[in-house]
Amino acid sequence: MDYDVIILGGGIVGCAVSYELSKYNLNIALIEKDYDIADDVAFINSSVVYDGLECEDTLLAKLELMGNKLMPELASKFDIGFKKKGYLLVANSEKSEKKLIGVYDRALKRGIENIYLLDAPDIHEVEPNLSKNARKAIYSKNTGIISPYDLAISYGEIAFDNGVNFKLGEEVLDIKNISKGFKVVTNKNKFTCNMVLNTTPAENYSIDSKNKINRDRKYMKYFLLGENTKRDYKNIVSMMEENNEKIYTMPTIKNGLLIGIGNHKKVSYEKAFQRIKCFMKDISEEDVEEFYESLFYNDSLIIDDSLVDKGYIKVIGKHYGQITAASVIATIVCETIVNNLNCILKKDFVDRRREFYRFRDLSNESRKKIIKLNKNYGRIICYCEKVTEGEIIDAIRRPLGARTIEGIKRRTGAGFGNCNGSQCICSIASILSREINKDMTYIVKDSKNSNIVKGRIKEFDEM
Numbered sequence: 001m002d003y004d005v006i007i008l009g010g011g012i013v014g015c016a017v018s019y020e021l022s023k024y025n026l027n028i029a030l031i032e033k034d035y036d037i038a039d040d041v042a043f044i045n046s047s048v049v050y051d052g053l054e055c056e057d058t059l060l061a062k063l064e065l066m067g068n069k070l071m072p073e074l075a076s077k078f079d080i081g082f083k084k085k086g087y088l089l090v091a092n093s094e095k096s097e098k099k100l101i102g103v104y105d106r107a108l109k110r111g112i113e114n115i116y117l118l119d120a121p122d123i124h125e126v127e128p129n130l131s132k133n134a135r136k137a138i139y140s141k142n143t144g145i146i147s148p149y150d151l152a153i154s155y156g157e158i159a160f161d162n163g164v165n166f167k168l169g170e171e172v173l174d175i176k177n178i179s180k181g182f183k184v185v186t187n188k189n190k191f192t193c194n195m196v197l198n199t200t201p202a203e204n205y206s207i208d209s210k211n212k213i214n215r216d217r218k219y220m221k222y223f224l225l226g227e228n229t230k231r232d233y234k235n236i237v238s239m240m241e242e243n244n245e246k247i248y249t250m251p252t253i254k255n256g257l258l259i260g261i262g263n264h265k266k267v268s269y270e271k272a273f274q275r276i277k278c279f280m281k282d283i284s285e286e287d288v289e290e291f292y293e294s295l296f297y298n299d300s301l302i303i304d305d306s307l308v309d310k311g312y313i314k315v316i317g318k319h320y321g322q323i324t325a326a327s328v329i330a331t332i333v334c335e336t337i338v339n340n341l342n343c344i345l346k347k348d349f350v351d352r353r354r355e356f357y358r359f360r361d362l363s364n365e366s367r368k369k370i371i372k373l374n375k376n377y378g379r380i381i382c383y384c385e386k387v388t389e390g391e392i393i394d395a396i397r398r399p400l401g402a403r404t405i406e407g408i409k410r411r412t413g414a415g416f417g418n419c420n421g422s423q424c425i426c427s428i429a430s431i432l433s434r435e436i437n438k439d440m441t442y443i444v445k446d447s448k449n450s451n452i453v454k455g456r457i458k459e460f461d462e463m
C-alpha cells in the first residue's frame with residue numbers, strides 16, 4: 001500500500017483531520033486540486049465562531065458548541081487571531097419576535113449557556129448604534145471571530161511537519177475499491193491505500209452512493225467597511241430571517257465591519273445597498289471599502305461512515321458554521337480511522353507551528369532586533385498592511401509554503417489593504433519567482449491559468 005490513509009480535499013476539514021491523524025504512526029497523504037490549502041474558506045479573513053444558537057440542525061448545533069469551546073485554546077496554541085465578540089440575534093417585527101422566542105427556548109434545551117433574552121432598552125445598552133426598531137433580541141456571550149486561513153494553515157503546517165504528504169495541484173478523478181483497500185486515481189497518479197476520507201463535494205466517484213442531504217444556498221452580497229468607519233458595532237449582529245432574507249454584520253479581525261445580505265434570489269447591488277440602509281441608517285457608499293459576492297451555505301452536514309467497514313468515510317454538505325465545527329468533525333473522523341487501523345500515538349509528534357514575525361504588530365525595539373538579524377525585515381513590500389520582504393520570503397519557505405500570490409496574501413496579509421495589492425503585486429510576484437526559481441510568466445494569482453504576467457512584450461537577444 002502507498003498510504004494508510006488518503007484525505008481528499010485540503011479545505012479546513014481536510015487540514016484539521018490531517019493534523020489530528022498526524023499524531024499517529026500512520027502514513028498519510030492529502031490530495032488537493034488547487035495550488036494551496038484552504039482556498040475556499042471565506043475570502044474575508046474573519047469568520048464567526050458560532051455557538052449552535054441559530055443552527056437548525058441539532059447535531060451540527062452540538063458540533064458548533066463543542067467547537068466553540070475548543071477555539072480559544074486552539075487559537076492560543078497556534079498563535080492566531082481570535083477575538084471574543086458577543087452575538088445579537090434581533091427581531092424587528094411581531095412575527096420574527098415569536099420566532100426568536102422559539103430559537104431561545106430551543107437553545108436552552110440544547111444546553112447553551114450565557115444567552116439572554118433582551119427587550120428594546122437593554123438591546124441598545126448592549127449595542128448603542130443599532131437602529132431603533134429592534135423589539136427583542138437574544139444576546140450570546142459565547143461567540144467570537146477568528147482568522148479562518150490562519151487556522152487552516154496552522155493545521156496544515158503542523159501536519160506537514162509531522163509527516164503528512166500534501167499533494168497540491170492534483171485532482172482526484174476516481175476512487176475504486178480493490179481487493180484490499182482503495183485505488184485513488186488522480187490526473188497525475190494512482191495511489192493505493194487502506195482508508196479514504198473524502199471531504200470534497202464530488203459525489204460521482206465509483207465508490208459513492210447518492211446521499212440525499214438538504215441543500216440550502218443563498219446569494220450573498222458583502223460590504224466591507226474600513227477600519228475607520230463611524231458605524232462601529234461591538235457585537236456580531238444578525239437579523240431574525242424574514243422572507244428568507246439573511247442580514248448580518250460582524251466586526252472583522254482587522255477592526256473593519258462586514259455586512260452581509262442575501263436571499264434565495266439574486267438581487268442587484270443597488271437593491272442590496274438600500275436594504276442594508278434600513279438596518280444601518282446613516283451608511284453611505286463612500287463607507288464601503290470592498291464589495292464581494294458569495295454563496296451562503298446552510299446544508300445539512302453528514303459524516304457518512306456507512307462504508308467504514310470497507311475503509312471509506314465522507315463528509316457531505318457545506319455549512320456556514322463549518323469553520324467552528326471543523327476541530328470537532330476532525331476529532332470524530334480521526335477516532336473512527338484510528339479504531340479501524342489499530343494504530344498508536346507517535347512519540348515524536350510536535351504540536352507547534354514554526355515561529356513567524358508580524359512586522360506590523362512588533363514594537364520598534366523588536367523590529368530593530370529582527371532587522372539586525374535579517375535585513376529583509378527592513379524592506380516594506382506592502383505599504384498598506386506593513387508587510388516586509390522577510391515575511392514574504394518566510395511565507396514561501398515555510399513548511400507547506402505559499403506558491404501563489406493569494407497564498408502569500410493569506411499567510412502575510414500583503415495585498416489585503418486599501419489598494420488591493422495594486423502597489424505591491426509585482427514586487428510579490430517577483431520575490432516568489434526568485435524564491436521558487438521560476439520565470440515571472442509562471443507565477444499565478446491563485447488557480448491554474450490565473451497568471452500575473454501573460455508574456456514578455458519584447459525579447460532581446462542582446463542590448
Ligand SMILES: Cc1cc2nc3c(=O)[nH]c(=O)nc-3n(C[C@H](O)[C@H](O)[C@H](O)COP(=O)(O)OP(=O)(O)OC[C@H]3O[C@@H](n4cnc5c(N)ncnc54)[C@H](O)[C@@H]3O)c2cc1C
Pocket residue numbers: 008009010011012013014031032033034037038039040041042043046047048049050148170171172173199200201202294295296297318319320321322323324325
Ligand atoms: C461566504 C462564507 C462565509 C462563511 N463564514 C463562516 C463563518 O463565519 N463561520 C464558520 O464557522 N464558517 C463559515 N463559513 C463556512 C466555511 O468557510 C466553509 O464551509 C468551510 O471552509 C468548508 O470547509 P470544507 O473543508 O468542508 O470544504 P472546502 O473548503 O470546500 O474543501 C474541499 C476541498 O476539496 C478540494 N477539491 C474539490 N474537488 C476535488 C478533487 N476532485 N480533487 C482534489 N481536491 C478537490 C477543493 O478545492 C477544496 O479545497 C463560511 C463560508 C462561506 C462561503
